[in-house]
Every structure is written in structure tokens, then in C-alpha cells.
Amino acid sequence: MSPRRSASGGSIDRLRTIRFTFDGEAYAGHAGDTLASALLANGVRLVGRSFKYHRPRGVFTAGIDEPNALVTILRDNVREPNIPATRIEIYDGLRAESQNRFPSLAFDLGAVNRLGGRMLGAGFYYKTFMGPAVGPLRSTRFWMFCERFIRRAAGLGRADHAPDPSRYERMNAFCDVLVVGGGISGLMAAEAAARAGKRVILAEQEPETGGFALWSGETIAGKPAADWARTMTEKLAALDNVRILPRTTVWGHYDGNTLAALERIGDHLPKTPKGHPRHRHWTIRAGAVVLATGALERPIAFPGNDRPGVMLAGAVRRYAGEFGVLCGDRTVFFTNNDSAYQAASALKRAGGHVAAIVDVRRTISEAAAALAAEAGVVPLTGQAIVETRGGRQVTGIVVQPFDAATGALSGDARPVECDCLAVSGGFQPVIHLASQAGAKAEWDETMQAFLPPAPGQHWRGAGSFLGDMTTAGALETGRDAGLWASGKKPSRAKLPETGAPPIDIAPAPVFEIRGKGKAFVDLQHDVTADDVRLAHREGFVSVEHLKRYTTLGMATDQGKTSNVPGLAIMAEARGISIPEAGTTRFRPPYAPVSIGALAAERYGDLKPDRLTPMHDWHVEHGARMMEAGLWHRPMIYGAPGETVEQAYIREAGAVRRSVGIVDVSTLGKIAVKGPDAAEFLDRVYTNMFSTLPVGRARYGLMLREDGIAFDDGTTWRLGENDFLMTTTTANAGPVMQHLEYVLDVVWPDLRVHLTSVTDQWASAAIAGPDARKVLEKCVAGTMVDNEALPFMGIVRGTVEGAPVMICRLSFSGELAYEVYCGAGHGLHIWEALMDAGEPFGITPYGMEALGTLRIEKGHVTGAEIDGRTTARDLYLDWMLSKKKPFIGSGLMDRPGLIDRNRIRLVGVISLDGQPLGGGAHIVEGGSLDDLGQSIGHITAFCYSPALAKYIGLALVKGGKARHGTRAFVSDPLRKRFGPVELVSHHFFDPDGRRMHG
Structure with missing residues (x-):
């Protein structure tokens, strides 16, 4: 038997022996032990050294509030520091090391800091190294010399540079009632809510629900409290509408009853099971929250x-x-x-x-x-x-x-x-989540503790969270909280009787005993009562300043044991009450959260992979994918041996000759509905939309409030009060955010509802002289001729039985149509269009060909709408309505924005037959060695199959006035300098006959 293990009792499995090491020494414990309990059972008292003075420290608590027993766990060749030994469930092969000591825990050279005594008190670094530059010891040079040694000595555990091989997950969950804390009151609350038919999530940070009941030795309803708790847990687990999350710490409470939680899945196992994550991060959105988070002893x-x-x-x-x-x-x-x-x-x-x-x-x-x-x-x-x-x-x-x-x-x-x-x-209720929800804690003189504030969101407390530390109180308030969450009126039915004697847990207001020697308030950071009084004498009387000057409550335990005693000592020094002194804010996270869990699957490239319904088809047919905003889109469909340039020339040429098809599902799509939808669009767009007939679409331009161009796209009027707005792929999110802002803040009186429906619709654009012929072969339920479907017209029909909505509009300058369908039909419609276009040689084309076609036509994109240009710079001033105000209209005519010498859109033709290079400068003279004075830059370029030469778009001073003149492209990074001609940006079919034909 271990030196300190009792002959019987406890909930550990004494028949299972677990072997582990601490600082290389072999020990044994039992299944159910924490590292702290196993070390104590083996007679190990010294487990760590304090931060500043390197004083010997032992286990202080039995839970999440542990300030002393922080260790480093070595697992899978990765070091994870600063883990409380009270939170580590031992397993066979566990390797743990003590921290903040050299060369060993028993003999630590850092303990010499204790000789520094008062010199190492609060503000030591500021006073010694950061003072005014007077004398050698206070010079900046002296600080620079000392900084590397100070930083090396700072901290407790040592972080690892090795990559973490563990896998992490994130999960979103919705429930009617979230119960935080699986103790007696939490179990009662969960049962009451579940019996009322509510969807319940019960989160408990310990491995087993029951809390105090598991080890108190008390009785409930005439039987051991531990048995009562386990029976209650089994009943809840058997219900379909209850999910129990053990080893789950709810660490943040945000607006709208959104809570963040960390579930530890593999930490208690020698090896995380294959296919399982080590940690899972939960985002829980709850209709109601019951906070049964208990209290911590001080x-x-x-x-x-x-x-x-x-x-x-x-x-x-x-x-x-x-x-x-x-x-x-x-x-x-x-x-x-x-x-x-x-x-x-x-x-x-x-x-x-x-x-x-x-x-x-x-x-x-x-x-x-x-x-x-x-x-x-x-x-x-x-x-x-x-x-x-x-x-x-x-x-x-x-x-x-x-x-x-x-x-x-x-x-x-x-x-x-x-x-x-x-x-x-005494005890301090764990009010962190309640305070994070947005209200100030309230001081209770009887309990000498801060109690939770009045709810600012839909939550209620239960048990010792409310200041009642008794088992009977936990039963009573837990039951009432559950009934509140279930929508029922609490009744006074008799609760199970407990075997606990009635005691008085209201403490005497004693937080410090003064005497000779150091009295520590924050054990981890070595903050003493004298440090608090020193802060007062030096003018740091605000509790927030006290915290930062002394580092009180800034350790890994975040002041769980030190906060209230420190505030009490400051209040006494100031001659005021504790509530007058106030308390620091409770900020998330409540307990440390692994960075891996916060990132979860979002490591490496942190962008989410957004794929269109036709993504697999593209890949199977030779598409080389590229990122466009958050999406993956085909760049080219390369044939064997083709270069990127050869592929896009072939694809763009096919569109000009016959017909091509491109996946445009990534375009941003926003449903704008409501009685004031048309008025709303008139205000956000520069041109009119209230005059747009039902069944028609219109090209629109948005400006920022400062008059700068923001985004362009088409908006379709599907009904009197029903519009479908499309945006550029990259700007879908920012446009939605912009619209929601002006609707919520600027014009809250408008009766308009916005919904992002980008993922709801799949869409394909078919373009080219034979585009109408393709539609005629596969579209049923509507005509698509020029009379039934004129330019910017909209019709509805079916393709292979699937409903579609077709709008005739063109980005390429060719006769073109966009075919929209539900995302679930996307691949089906795409393949049907491909089959119908086969007799005409239909060619799928990617982003490079799409860019080529738009450059030939002179259409602008984000490369030209770059946050610096105006509608006039892009020759879109014809879209600026003079009949109405709109966002940006008040500032778009500032002198600097209408200066004729501003950079404006032009076309560029390479005269030496060489590529131009995006971002290259346009200069009037010079050479590769003498770069000359820039008059603008190239925004996009391509080889034009229609013109058989390299062309581009550019923003150049003077704009249209320079048409027909010559200049040079200067690109020193690519070693490029050559002659160009500046022309109109409308290279191909400038009068639009092809797309209107």
C-alpha cells in the first residue's frame, strides 16, 4: 500500500495499478487517481517551485484552481507545460516533469532569489530596468543587456518547438437548455428540464458527474450521495433528449447565449484512439443556461x-x-x-x-x-x-x-x-461565466464573497454558485433552476432529505493574519500581502492597476484562490469596503484552452475549403484548381502537354467561336426581401432599382461612404418585394456585412430582411454564339428566344426535370446566360448542359479564360475596384444616379476624386510581343536601368486569342486622354521593359452587338 493511502474508501479502483514517472522516478497509483492524488499517496510533497522566489511548493487544491502543482507532460515526443497535476488523470506510461527548477527540483539554484527579499517585490522590473536614463543601472543599454536573461528566467514550463501530432475537432451544438456543472444542483436542473421535453446538454469538467456528492460521504434520500448521483446520471443518459459531456469545461459565455467549451477526449488515455481527436472544441448556442458551476474555497x-x-x-x-x-x-x-x-x-x-x-x-x-x-x-x-x-x-x-x-x-x-x-x-462562487455574460458581480456581506449579478441574458444559477454551500441548498436551487429552464413554475414539493448537519459556512471577515515573514496571496506568482500594500503606497489603487503592477491573479489559475484576499487587503489599505474597491473583470477563458482546440481543423492554411457542387467533376476532367476568395475554382482544364497559357487561349477561343461553360456558383448571392427592399437597394446602389420590372435584372455598383467604388454585380427582381443580389466571389462576405450594418444601424426603420444564399444556389454560365442553341436543346417549360428572354431578362423552366432560373447576361461579351438551380441539382444540371452542348463542341473553361474574355471586353473586377478607384476612374459614371442620394454620393465629388489627372482605366497593347505582367508600372520613358517616372500600373493582362496579341488593363494618369499614345511597361522584378500602346479598355466588340444579338 502507498505510504499515505487509507486502508479503504474512495472511488478509485484499487485492483488496477497504474504506473507512471515523475521527474524520472517511477511511481504507482490506481485507476481513478489524478497525478496530484497519486503523488500525495506516494508521500511526494515537493512538486514545484514558485515563479519569482523559486520557493518549494506542494499540492494546494484538488481541482481546476491549483496554483502550485503545475507540471510538464511528455507525450508523443511533445512537451506540454503548465498542466495542473490536479487535472491529470494518470495512465500507464504517463511521464511528468516538475518545472521552473535547475538542476533539480530538490536542489534549485533559482532559490537564491529568496535572498533578494524586498528588492524583488512588486514592480521590481519597472524600477530596476525601465527607469529614466540616469546612471548606468537605469540606462536603456543596461536593460537591453539584462533582457535576455530576464526572459530566459521568466515563465514556468518550457514550450516545445516540435509539431503537435494530435488531432483536434470543433463542434457546433444547439440546445434548449445548457446546464454548466454536473454536481447535485446541475443534475437536478438537467432532470427537470429533460422531463419537460427540452433538449438538454449537461457539461461537467470532471470525468464523472456528481461533484461534491461523489466524495462528501453524505446521504441523499437515505442512501449514499455518490450512489444517488450515479443513479441520476444513468437516468439522464438514458434519455434521448439529453447529452452529457464529461471532461468538458465551459470557458466562455458570449452574446445570445453562445458558450464555448473544451472537451478533453484523449488526455486520460495512454494513446488517443484512432480516428478520435485529443480535444474537441464546442460552440454551444442555448435557449437557456443553468449555471451550476459551484464555488471555490479561499x-x-x-x-x-x-x-x-x-x-x-x-x-x-x-x-x-x-x-x-x-x-x-x-x-x-x-x-x-x-x-x-x-x-x-x-x-x-x-x-x-x-x-x-x-x-x-x-x-x-x-x-x-x-x-x-x-x-x-x-x-x-x-x-x-x-x-x-x-x-x-x-x-x-x-x-x-x-x-x-x-x-x-x-x-x-x-x-x-x-x-x-x-x-x-470561506468560499467564492464561480461566477466567471455569469460575469462574462455582461453584468457586474454583487458583494454579499454575509458570505464575504462576490455573488453572481442579475442575469443580463437568459440564464439562471443553481446551488453553491448562488452562495448556498449545503447539499440541501444544492438540491433545492438545482430543482428550481431546472424548472425555470423548462418553463414550469417551481413547486414546493418535498426534496430528498440529506444526511448533512446544518452548519454555518458564512465566514468571519478575516483574509490575512499579520506576523513576521511573507504572507502569500498569489502563490504561483509570489505576490505577498506586503506587495499589495506597496502597490497602494505607490498609487496603484485601482484593482485593475493592482493586478498588472503586482501580477496578482495573472498566473495560469487566473486568481481563483487569490483574487478576493488580494482585493480585501487593498480595500483595508485604502480604508474602504471590498465592494467599493471593486473586482477585476472575469474574462474568458475560465481555464486554459489548448491552441490546437481553438484552431481545430483550421491549421496550416486557415481558410476553409469551399467547394462547389461540381468540384469533383472539374477535378475528374483535368481541372487545375486555384483559390478564389474562400472557394476552389478551376484555373484551366489542361490537356496533356498544355501550358497554362495554351490552355486558356484554347478555352477562350472556343467561347468566341462556339460555346463554353463556366462554373459561377461561387458568386455571392444575397436574398433581399421585404416591403422596403426596392427602397433599400436604391440607397445602397448608385443606380435605380425601384424602377426595375419583375423578371428583369440590372447591373449595379456600390460605393463606400467615402465615395470609393466598393463592389459591382447584378441584382434580379424575382417579385415585387423579392430581389436576388449577386456580388463578386471575394466580396460576398464584406458586402453582406456592409448591408447588415447599414440596415441595423443607419436605417433600422426599413422593413427589409437579408439572407446569404450563396450556398443555396449552384450556377453555370454558358457563353458564345451557340449558347442559345444549347439551352433550346435541354430547357423545358419556357422559350429562350430573343423575345421570351431578352438581354437582362429572367425566365424559369426545367432541365432534365430539375427546376432552373435563367438570366440572360454576359461577363464575356458574348451571347450568354446564367443558369441557376438548387445546389443539390448543381452537378445534374451541369452534366445536362454539357450533354446538350456536345454537338456544338461545348468547352468548359476556367478562371484564366474567364479573365481573358473579360479583359478583351473591358469589364472590371476586384483588380480595378481595388479600394482606391471611383466610378469615374472606371468610366462607370453613367451609373451615378442624379435622381436620388445613395451611399457615397455625399463624398464622391470631393476635389481629389474628380481631378482629371487621377489614374483612370485604359487598355494596354504590348508592342514587342511579350507578356505585360500584372502590377508592372507604366512609364513615359527610361530603360531597365533607368526606370523612369510611373504614370500608372497594369491591373490585369492576358494573351488575347481574339486580337492575337498580349493585352491588358491599366490605371493610368489622364486615362482616356492618353488613348493612341505610346509608353513603356517597366517591371524590374521580372527584368521586363518594353513599349506599349495605350488604347480604349474596350478591345473587343465595343458596341455590344454580340451579347445583344
Whole structure:
């Protein structure tokens, strides 16, 4: 048996032995142990060193609030630092290392920092290295010299450079009720909501639901509380409308009852099962939330309170009850409330020895006195611990009479031998998620704690989260919270009786015992009570400034044990109350979240892969794919041996000669509906849309508020109050965001609803002289001749039985149509169009050919609408309505935007038969060595099969006035300098006969 393991008890599996190593030393534990409980069971007290002074530290808590026992886990040749040993479930082969020590944990050279004493207090770095440049020790040069050593010494664990081989997932979930916390009150709330037919998610950060019931030793409804909790869990798990997520920490509460959670799936296993992630990140959107997150015990600050062997009283009780671990041979309890008496009684029943109970209060309740008798001691009331003794672990304490009302010590001090000191300074409800939801915590004088604010969102608290630390209170409030979430009125039906004696857990307002020696408030960052008072003397009286100046609460535990004691000490120094001093904000995450889980599948190229319904067809038919915005689109359909240029010339030439087909499903599509839809479009577009007849489409241009061109596209009027707006592929998101902003903020009175329907529609554009013939072969239910379907007209029909909507419009300058269908029919329609076009030699074409066709025609895209150009720069001023105001109309006529010497759109023809190069400058003279003065730049270029030469579009000063003149293309990066002619940007079919024919 392990040195500290009790003969029986606990929920560990004593028949299963687990072997692990800590700092290379082999140890054994049992299934169900945490690393902390297994080390304690083996008599290991020293587990780490503190951040600043490198003081020896031991296990302090039994849960997520652990500030001391942080270790590095070595797994799959990857180091993961700063993991609380209290959160690590041991498994065979676990390798753990202590941190922040050299050369070893037992002999740490960094402990020399303790000799620095007061010199290493709050603000040490600022005062020593960052002061004014007076004298050599305060110069910038001195800081630069010291910085590398300071940074090397900073931190606790050492990060790894090796790639993480683990896999991570993300999940979105929706529920009627999310219950955060699977303790007694959480189980009651989940059951009530589930029985009312609600979809329930119950998230519990521990491996098993039940919480306090699993190890308290109390009874509920006449049977052990642990059995009651497991039975309740089994009932919930059997319900179809309940999902239980163990090992899941809800770490963030955002607007609209959106919560973030981390599920640890593989951390407790020697190897993550194949196909399973190590962690899964959840985004949960809940109709209602029940916060049953419990409460955390607080310490009391007193000299020497950081020695290994000093622990929270609740942790000592939990280790005995859940793990069968006796944290000491002689345990002393130090408290300001009755809960420590319960812990002492439970420890005695588990086989431990209680040496004394020291209570700062002069009088205690009858229940506490009875519990002290069960523990076999007479409490030392009206006394306080003023010193601990020992080296790498506590060996004794010193007790002295104490007046809790004044904080004064008196009388003689006397020593008490012990090897474990269990401290309870009261409890702080875990209100982090409630505070993140947007309200200020409220101070409760009776509980000496911050309680949750009034709900700002649809949530309710339950159990000790509300300040009731009793089992009966957890049952009562948990049941009421569940009924509230289910929409039922809480009734007063009798709840299961508990075996817990009625105790008084309201603490005396004692947060610090002053004496000789350092009294630590933040154990991980070595922040002492004197550091807090020093911050006050130096003017850092705001709690937010206190936090940053002293680093109080900035450690990995985020002040879970140190926050309230630190605020109390500052309040006392200022002579004000704790609520007047205030509290720091509770920011997400509540507990550390692995970066792998946050990124999940979004590592490497973080863009999501958006594929059109025809994607696989493209790949199977030789398409070389490229990224366009968030989408993957065909660049070319290369034949064997073809270069990219040869492929797009062939594809574009086919469109000009006969017919081609291109996948345009990626275009942004926004449904604009409502009685004021037409008025809304008139305001966001530069041209009129309220006059557009039903069944017709119109090309539109949007400006930014500053008058700069933003996006262009066609909008179709499908009904009186029903429009379908299309945008460029890359601008789909920004346009939607822009429209939602102006609708919500600028014109909230307009009755308009916007829906992004980009993914709802698949679409193909067929273009070329034979495009109409292709449609006539496969479209049923409508005519597609010039009379039935004129330019910018819209008709509905079917193709191979699937409904389609067809609009006649052209991006290529040819007779062209866009065929829209539901995304599920996309591939079916595409193949039907290909079959119908086979007699005409239909050719699929990609982005390169599409760009070639649009350059020949002179159409603009994002390369020209680049955030700097105006409608006039692009010769789209014919679209600027003079009959109405629109976004950007007030600023588009500023002098700088109408200057005739602005860069404007022109066409460029290469005169030396060489490619032009996107981004190359246009100059009036010079050479490759003498680059000359730039008058503009090329935005896009191609080899034109229609003109049999290299052409491009450019933005050049003077624009149209330079037509017919010559200049040079200057591209030093590509070693290119050659003559060009500046012409109209309409290279091909300038009067539009082909697309109107």
C-alpha cells in the first residue's frame, strides 16, 4: 500500500495499478487517481517551485484552481507545460516533469532569489530596468543587456518547438437548455428540464458527474450521495433528449447565449484512439443556461502559508473521500467558518488524525462543536496561525490568540506539531461565466464573497454558485433552476432529505493574519500581502492597476484562490469596503484552452475549403484548381502537354467561336426581401432599382461612404418585394456585412430582411454564339428566344426535370446566360448542359479564360475596384444616379476624386510581343536601368486569342486622354521593359452587338 493511502474508501479502483514517472522516478497509483492524488499517496510533497522566489511548493487544491502543482507532460515526443497535476488523470506510461527548477527540483539554484527579499517585490522590473536614463543601472543599454536573461528566467514550463501530432475537432451544438456543472444542483436542473421535453446538454469538467456528492460521504434520500448521483446520471443518459459531456469545461459565455467549451477526449488515455481527436472544441448556442458551476474555497494569508503541506481544507477532505489519500499523519485545520469542521470529521472517518482545529472566531455553532467532537479535538477558538515551520514541507505551526474584529494578536504563541495544514477562508462562487455574460458581480456581506449579478441574458444559477454551500441548498436551487429552464413554475414539493448537519459556512471577515515573514496571496506568482500594500503606497489603487503592477491573479489559475484576499487587503489599505474597491473583470477563458482546440481543423492554411457542387467533376476532367476568395475554382482544364497559357487561349477561343461553360456558383448571392427592399437597394446602389420590372435584372455598383467604388454585380427582381443580389466571389462576405450594418444601424426603420444564399444556389454560365442553341436543346417549360428572354431578362423552366432560373447576361461579351438551380441539382444540371452542348463542341473553361474574355471586353473586377478607384476612374459614371442620394454620393465629388489627372482605366497593347505582367508600372520613358517616372500600373493582362496579341488593363494618369499614345511597361522584378500602346479598355466588340444579338 502507498505510504499515505487509507486502508479503504474512495472511488478509485484499487485492483488496477497504474504506473507512471515523475521527474524520472517511477511511481504507482490506481485507476481513478489524478497525478496530484497519486503523488500525495506516494508521500511526494515537493512538486514545484514558485515563479519569482523559486520557493518549494506542494499540492494546494484538488481541482481546476491549483496554483502550485503545475507540471510538464511528455507525450508523443511533445512537451506540454503548465498542466495542473490536479487535472491529470494518470495512465500507464504517463511521464511528468516538475518545472521552473535547475538542476533539480530538490536542489534549485533559482532559490537564491529568496535572498533578494524586498528588492524583488512588486514592480521590481519597472524600477530596476525601465527607469529614466540616469546612471548606468537605469540606462536603456543596461536593460537591453539584462533582457535576455530576464526572459530566459521568466515563465514556468518550457514550450516545445516540435509539431503537435494530435488531432483536434470543433463542434457546433444547439440546445434548449445548457446546464454548466454536473454536481447535485446541475443534475437536478438537467432532470427537470429533460422531463419537460427540452433538449438538454449537461457539461461537467470532471470525468464523472456528481461533484461534491461523489466524495462528501453524505446521504441523499437515505442512501449514499455518490450512489444517488450515479443513479441520476444513468437516468439522464438514458434519455434521448439529453447529452452529457464529461471532461468538458465551459470557458466562455458570449452574446445570445453562445458558450464555448473544451472537451478533453484523449488526455486520460495512454494513446488517443484512432480516428478520435485529443480535444474537441464546442460552440454551444442555448435557449437557456443553468449555471451550476459551484464555488471555490479561499485560503487565508498568513506568514509561511506557502510551504508544501499547506492545503485547502476542502482539498484534504476530497483527497480522503474520493481518492482514499490521507494528506498527512497529523493534520491541523485553520478556518474562519464551519466547513473545515466537516472536513476534519470526514478525515477522521477516513482514518486520518486531526491534531487541532484553529478557528479565528471566538464562538462556533453547535453543529461545528459536534463535528469537532467527532474529529476528536477541542477547537482552539479565537486564535490564529502566525507562523509555519519546516523546510521543504511543513513540520509545525505557531498559534497565537487573535481578535477577528480588530485583527490584533495578543498573548503567548505556542507551537503545534503537524505535517499537513488544511486552511479554509470561506468560499467564492464561480461566477466567471455569469460575469462574462455582461453584468457586474454583487458583494454579499454575509458570505464575504462576490455573488453572481442579475442575469443580463437568459440564464439562471443553481446551488453553491448562488452562495448556498449545503447539499440541501444544492438540491433545492438545482430543482428550481431546472424548472425555470423548462418553463414550469417551481413547486414546493418535498426534496430528498440529506444526511448533512446544518452548519454555518458564512465566514468571519478575516483574509490575512499579520506576523513576521511573507504572507502569500498569489502563490504561483509570489505576490505577498506586503506587495499589495506597496502597490497602494505607490498609487496603484485601482484593482485593475493592482493586478498588472503586482501580477496578482495573472498566473495560469487566473486568481481563483487569490483574487478576493488580494482585493480585501487593498480595500483595508485604502480604508474602504471590498465592494467599493471593486473586482477585476472575469474574462474568458475560465481555464486554459489548448491552441490546437481553438484552431481545430483550421491549421496550416486557415481558410476553409469551399467547394462547389461540381468540384469533383472539374477535378475528374483535368481541372487545375486555384483559390478564389474562400472557394476552389478551376484555373484551366489542361490537356496533356498544355501550358497554362495554351490552355486558356484554347478555352477562350472556343467561347468566341462556339460555346463554353463556366462554373459561377461561387458568386455571392444575397436574398433581399421585404416591403422596403426596392427602397433599400436604391440607397445602397448608385443606380435605380425601384424602377426595375419583375423578371428583369440590372447591373449595379456600390460605393463606400467615402465615395470609393466598393463592389459591382447584378441584382434580379424575382417579385415585387423579392430581389436576388449577386456580388463578386471575394466580396460576398464584406458586402453582406456592409448591408447588415447599414440596415441595423443607419436605417433600422426599413422593413427589409437579408439572407446569404450563396450556398443555396449552384450556377453555370454558358457563353458564345451557340449558347442559345444549347439551352433550346435541354430547357423545358419556357422559350429562350430573343423575345421570351431578352438581354437582362429572367425566365424559369426545367432541365432534365430539375427546376432552373435563367438570366440572360454576359461577363464575356458574348451571347450568354446564367443558369441557376438548387445546389443539390448543381452537378445534374451541369452534366445536362454539357450533354446538350456536345454537338456544338461545348468547352468548359476556367478562371484564366474567364479573365481573358473579360479583359478583351473591358469589364472590371476586384483588380480595378481595388479600394482606391471611383466610378469615374472606371468610366462607370453613367451609373451615378442624379435622381436620388445613395451611399457615397455625399463624398464622391470631393476635389481629389474628380481631378482629371487621377489614374483612370485604359487598355494596354504590348508592342514587342511579350507578356505585360500584372502590377508592372507604366512609364513615359527610361530603360531597365533607368526606370523612369510611373504614370500608372497594369491591373490585369492576358494573351488575347481574339486580337492575337498580349493585352491588358491599366490605371493610368489622364486615362482616356492618353488613348493612341505610346509608353513603356517597366517591371524590374521580372527584368521586363518594353513599349506599349495605350488604347480604349474596350478591345473587343465595343458596341455590344454580340451579347445583344
